[in-house]
Amino acid sequence: MTARIFLWAAALVIFVAGLLPLFFMVGASLFSNGNLNLAPYHELFHSGRQLLLLKNSLALSALVAVIATTLGVCLAILLGKCNLPSRSVLIFAFTIPFLVPPYIFALAWNEALTPGGILSLLVPEPWLEGLQAGLFTIWGAALVMSTVYLPVVMLLVMAFLHTVKPGVEEAARLCTPWHGVLTRVTLPLVLPGIAFCFLLVFVLTLGEYSVPSYLRYPVYPVEAFTQFSAMYDFKAATAASLPIGAVALIVLLVEIVLLYKKGTGLEVQPHAQGFLTIDLGRFAWPFAIILWGICVVVVLLPILALFYRAMTPGILEDVLEIGARPLVRSLVFAIIGGSILTVTGFLAAYLIKNRAIWSWWLVDMSSFLLFAIPGAVLAIGLIQLWNTRWTGSIYGTMWMVIIGYVARYYFVATRIMLVQLGAISKSMEEAAQLAGAGWIQRVAYILVPLSRKGLLAAWLCSFLFCLRDIDITMLVYPPGADTLPVRIFTVMANGRPEVVAGLCMLMVASVTLPATFLWRHFTSSKKVMP
Secondary structure (H helix, E strand, O other), rough: HHHHHHHHHHHHHHHHHHHHHHHHHHHHHHHHHEOOOOOOHHHHOOOHHHHHHHHHHHHHHHHHHHHHHHHHHHHHHHHEEEEEHHHHHHHHHHHHHHHHHHHHHHHHHHHHHHHOOOHHHOOHHHHHHHHHHHHOOHHHHHHHHHHHHHHHHHHHHHHHOOOOOOOHHHHHHOOHHHHHHHHHHHHOOOOHHHOOOOOOOOHHHHOOOOHHHHHHOOOOOHHHHHHOOOOHHHHHHHHHHHHHHHHHHHHHHHHHHHHHHHOOOOOOOOOOOOOOOOOHHHHHHHHHHHHHHHHHHHHHHHHHHHHHHHHOOOHHHHHEEEHHHHHHHHHHHHHHHHHHHHHHHHHHHHHHHHHOOOHHHHHHHHHHHHHHHHHHHHHHHHHHHHHHHHHOOOOOOOHHHHOOOOHHHHHHHHHHHHEEEHHOHHHHHHHHHHHOOOOOHHHHHHHHHHHHHHHHHHHHHHHHHHEEEEEEEHHHHOOOOOOHHHHHHHHHOOOOOOHHHHHHHHHHHHHHHHHHHHHHHHOOOOOOOO
């Protein structure tokens, strides 16, 4: 009975924090004064602007998904399967763009291409003006967002590659060289995972607000945010969110077909025998140099452009004056959100792994849906649900931000803990149960100690996601309690470029330090077979 109480509580969290606001938002948009009102949705399907937004959103999402998936799979093979020098450092370097709010890299590229910026030392000014104009097009938005979501594909495909049994690849190597093994055995085995990565990047791009907003590229998330925040037209904002939600549902169904029906799920548990590596021989250093060149261009160059712009005497004092308190609030919100997510993620992973309650599949699917939909859509639902006189003690406080974090990133903590719990033999818990240990004792003395690395990883990942969030926080943060990502985004419009660049560097540093610790934790124990 104790176990069911805790597990049902974990399931209730995802319902109250995430699903209930969405249901309430859609229901409220359909009725006006007690009568059914479909006018906002009629406008959605009969407006030329809506068709333009749909075309732009789908085109940008498809372009980013193709670029990120293609490059991500190549990087996953080179960095996850080959014996490249300094591959661990390269993996971490390529991951940095995903750790910071996406708009920071859009701003960084704009700074790099601005006349007088760091590239003006190498590139003629007329060329820079042309490149900067190209940044504010679909191709510029695709460049920035591909850089941001490339690590998602790279890390997930690396994890999928490590699930392939070494014996299968060894048998194939008797008949064909490594390129044949990869194209005929390894990649076909992980193809469902690659397809899922493509769809995940597609739907994450479809819901991205900050980059298209900064680059002034009209898409659905920008329209929904504008309708709600500028015009306070709740029904129009909800209608503008409908296509994104529909695509997220389609991706959810495809996930079921591609992964669950094939028995792979998303539990990317590395094989117990380790994994095989490809010996590149004399080509190892040339490949490493090429990858470092790509890394310098797409990752380090934009960051150096911000650093170059921020190198102004006395700028540090202004940056700390503007950004110190928002940074502290960001850290506090992220610590609380990460802690709650770790506990609920552990319980959710336990109930999904053991199918302990009948609604385990609903928890699993709902967590992915809430992660896939735009944060602004979830935030609008939270406002619609909690902005009442009965819930005033919660609305307008930091707990609105925390609730949004828990709903959006429930999926992250749950998936990490699913991998960790999957590595623990069920017989250990069963033996303790036969010895008379209750459920709380089994969790406290067996599962938690054996899952300590997974718990730490879940907390750090949840902390980083909460720290970089802007979509939810932008709409629900209490007055005078903005976080650093929100402060930077609001200062960008009229602030001094040097101060904005300094604030961005402060944000990069605040996520890089805990991410460094997380990466050292992940790379401390890997089983590799030559």
